[in-house]
Amino acid sequence: MMAAGDVLGSWAFYAGWAFMIAGCGFFATAALGLLRFPDLYSRLHAVTKTDTLGLGLLTLGLALLDPSWRSCLMLLLIWLLVMASGAVNCQLLARYNLEQEEEDNHRVS
């Protein structure tokens, strides 16, 4: 239902959907990694890397399906914001965990 009339059936339509499906594939990988990887760091790795790429592909696909300037700009903004917050959150979680581990070691020794 995203497809506006003139886009339907054109190359942009197929490309858009292809990008979106690929994006979803990356998200699925991320979920798999989150569930199966053993520790926090590798899980973070799986989630953030694939999220960035997956979301990028999704926004690209959506932009192709609705190629007006306004929506493209909004999608770009969303992508940038999510990337930035993802990067910060990943760093935060990892650093905090590292610090806690060090503190625990310190206390034990």
Add this chain to the structure above:
Amino acid sequence: MNLALLSLAIPLFSGLLLLLGGRALRTRTTGFIAIASTLASLIAAWLALQEVAAAGTTLLLNLGGWETGLAIRLRLSSLSALLLLFTALMHLLIGLYAGLSRAGINRDFWALSCFLHGSLAALWLSADLFNLYITLELLGLTAVAMVALSGSKAYRPAANYLILSLAASLFYLLGVALLYGRYGELDVLLLAPRTEADVITRLALLLMTTGLMLKAALWPLHLWLPPAHASAPTAVSALLSGLVVKGPLFILWVLWSEVAPPTLAQQIGPVLAIAGMIALTAGGLSAMRSPHIKTLVAYSTVAQLGYALMALGLLLTWQLPQMHIALWLFVIAHGLAKASLFLAAGEMQASLGTRRVDGLRGATQTVPVAMFAFAVAGGSLIGLPPSGGFLAKWVLLEPLLSQPQNWPWAIGVLLGTLVSAAYIFRVVALSFDRARINPPDINPDRVGHWLALLPALMVWGMALSGEWLIQLLAGGGV
């Protein structure tokens, strides 16, 4: 109508101002402002009652001036005016106690008590099902906040109370949603002629009834009440037992006597009445066995609400206007008596330094005024003439005794009376045991004891104005 709204707005305003004033106001000033605003609200409520009596009909106000159906409507009937008056009176009596007795209370009590007053007034006046939901939430939140006033030992009961109260509100809200979905109305008076006895209506009414019974601690959904009411500070317990549980009861009454189709109301009536009868006996027995004074008084609330529930049930079953009078007489008489009972219990507890019922040995000698207040208020709960409790019970029993097929109900009432007499006399008998007196820890606070007696005297005074009350409730009707 402006007067009734003033009676609602004054306590809200003063509560907000007290919050704004904070510690810049001295504790005495805070208490003074709260009591003065309660008094002003009381006068406004009295004038509103005159206004509605003069008009002879129920007054309606479309808030915002929008057309009926779009606006929230407020309704001032003689009953809601009377309840406004009753609320203000209770707040005044308990406020005087909290302000003048030595018991002393956290200064935050005053703002919260103003908020409670405003919430109740908003509830009595509302004629809109969703608006009633918000007033229920307001009532629940202030009640929990007031329980938490007594410090960390009350947090656990307060938390349980809050969770159950929220769940109960959601039951009610789901019912409102279904009724709105079915009829497209939220206004009580617009819904009343349109409801039919179909599946959705039944489901909605069932959900709302469950929620309201939980909120009003009506048997069998009463288990949260004794710990919550017993752990609150004394003045708060008196407000909670005397007033707060009556709010949901009022909505229950609106729901079944107005919104529900009469056929359904007649079906539910006996169920409610039987639940009321069980509450009377079961609550009374629990009160009798309770080792602590305040828990005893709290269980007595569960029992006494049984009378009100029974009156409501029989009102619905037979559609007798007399039962309507009995119901509200019970509510008022119980409110005053219970205030006195809790205040007296709290005072005796403080003076004698014990929370146990056994500690009351010889109380007639050591704390005579408080014990007298307890006995006098207890007399009204039992229904001794000529107290307010007697008046209510008489109005309830008259139609029951006149026809032999109603005698089972009458026997239920009498059984309940017997049980209430038992738990009151258990305390009174102990207090006459002058052989093993429990000496007071501190010099009793005379002012506090006399202030505890005041509501009890009022409930006995109710009999004097009985004729007026009955006419008011009968004339105004809905």
Add this chain to the structure above:
Amino acid sequence: MNTLPLVTAIELYLTLGIAVFLLSLHGLMTLHDPIRRLIAVNLMGAGTFLVMVSLARRSEVPDPVLHALVVTGLVVAISATAFALRLIIAATKADRRGGKPEP
């Protein structure tokens, strides 16, 4: 709509609301941990709001009255939840302090 026996999206969401309400009601009755009970109450609220919003969507233009009621309901829910959560934390701390003697 009312002649079709076919289950439409609105009916699905209505049923979902009821299902979430019932599931969390069961949770409220069986769970003991107060935080989980609070979550259960919140889910009951979400179920109720789902019913209201799907009812609002019955007509072509969604009913703004129901939307406004749900906004009000959300405010009530978040304030009460915040208070309840803090109350539960305070109660648990008080219990611990009461149960164990202070070090």
Add this chain to the structure above:
Amino acid sequence: MSPELLPDLTLILLLLIMAWGALYAPQRSDAMTLFIAFGVVVALIWARLDAPDLALAEAAIGAGLTGVLLMHAARALPDELHRRNRTATYWGALAFAVVATLMFLAHLLTDDSLLNAGLLDGETDMTPRLRSLADATMGDSGVEHPVTAVLLNFRAWDTLLELLVLLFALSGLRQLFPRESAPDDHATSRWPESLALMAAWARVLAPLLVVTGGYLLWRGSSAPGGAFQAGSLLAAAAVMLRLTGLLPPLRWSSVWLRLAVVAGALFFLTVAAITGIWGEGWLTYPAAYSGLLIISIEIFATLSIAITLSLLVIGEWEDLRS
């Protein structure tokens, strides 16, 4: 089953999984996380059901405030003392929900169902009401967006009481920090150094949140948005700044803080009383000023909602008593 139902079915399935997990996940922290995720799915469902106001509100609450609240709880109560989630409970709950839902679904398809009882044939009953509502909205309610018109004009009394709900909850919270209790045994844990990064991020994000909040407030009169959505965003910004130490404690002893907390309710109530006593009736705004009055009420309400919500979420002894 038509293919259009596919997104709905996905959302429904997701929501059920989240609800299940939020109730019965073995670890309490998992349950809390799933509850936050539940909020996100609900926001998606609101969007799907054409309720953008609610989607905004849910997202604003769920994104910031609920998360902070629950994390706070998780940190304060790390261990679950008794875990009684036995398998029997799982199966009991599953059976209960499935049976009840199936009964409801079966009921939907019978003759005596909701459909025939009128719950779902909204058109006949609803249309006149909605039309009169729309007329009133277009006419003289002072705002164009119907939900805002209902909230601040037709059912303004509800909204006034709703502001009081927030205030009462805050008054209740203050009781948990009695004056005598010293400051304090629980807020003293050291702030981890690793979170310096968070402070830097908060400096970027908070202005963005404030701008978005202001935009939502301004836009509320003509499109989805309004005081509550704006207030929750501002509250989220305040919470973030407060947590990272960029904002000093919001001291209750300051009269400005108390004024900000009661401003919404006080102003609203004053308007109600003035219109009631000297005007045409309680909450009947004079036609010429209704737009102005509504926007002023909304501004005060936003302020109060923002401050009250942030105090409800992170208020400690220093904020609430000192």
